[in-house]
Amino acid sequence: MKYLHTMVRVRDIDASLRFYCDGLGLREVRRMENAQGKFTLVFLAAPDSPEAEVELTYNWGSTEGYGSARNFGHLAFRVEDIYATCQHLMDMGYTIHRPPRDGHMAFVRSPDLISIELLQEGHLPPREPWASMPNTGSW
Numbered sequence: 001m002k003y004l005h006t007m008v009r010v011r012d013i014d015a016s017l018r019f020y021c022d023g024l025g026l027r028e029v030r031r032m033e034n035a036q037g038k039f040t041l042v043f044l045a046a047p048d049s050p051e052a053e054v055e056l057t058y059n060w061g062s063t064e065g066y067g068s069a070r071n072f073g074h075l076a077f078r079v080e081d082i083y084a085t086c087q088h089l090m091d092m093g094y095t096i097h098r099p100p101r102d103g104h105m106a107f108v109r110s111p112d113l114i115s116i117e118l119l120q121e122g123h124l125p126p127r128e129p130w131a132s133m134p135n136t137g138s139w
């Protein structure tokens with residue numbers, strides 16, 4: 001099995017691309033328009049993880065309330081310099097809801113209030129040794 005993407009519904013594609021691309025540094029890797037379903041899908045990926053995508057779903061003209069499912073937490077990204085990343089986002093007008101006081105972790109919200117966790121490179125919890133073992137398919 002392979003992880004492909006996480007889908008989030010968005011109200012405004014341009015506002016979302018400004019946040020995820022100009023703000024966080026993700027890149028658009030593909031886009032699908034569906035006139036029959038009246039929706040657009042835009043797939044984004046971070047340069048260091050090109051196959052782990054964020055799928056933005058825009059329902060044309062939708063006024064549906066998407067609510068706030070408490071079972072969904074956040075999207076997490078590793079950053080090289082958490083202070084520089086947060087400063088860049090603040091310069092763009094975004095609020096850092098949890099500033100990087102410890103230099104390790106910060107949180108910012110997308111235009112659709114999706115929580116984004118920023119983790120400083122070098123401060124991620126260590127992976128279990130077996131996590132890097134090839135999956136022989138025998139278990």
Ligand SMILES: C[C@@H](O)C(=O)SC[C@H](NC(=O)CC[C@H](N)C(=O)O)C(=O)NCC(=O)O
Binds near residue numbers: 007009037055057059
């Ligand atoms: C391309 C693949 O990664 C998809 O996720 S398509 C799944 C499909 N999406 C839509 O129909 C988008 C418009 C729809 N109104 C919506 O908001 O989801 C789908 O089955 N979506 C249902 C879902 O719960 O994801």
Ligand code: NI
Binds near residue numbers: 005007055
């Ligand atoms: Ni999908």
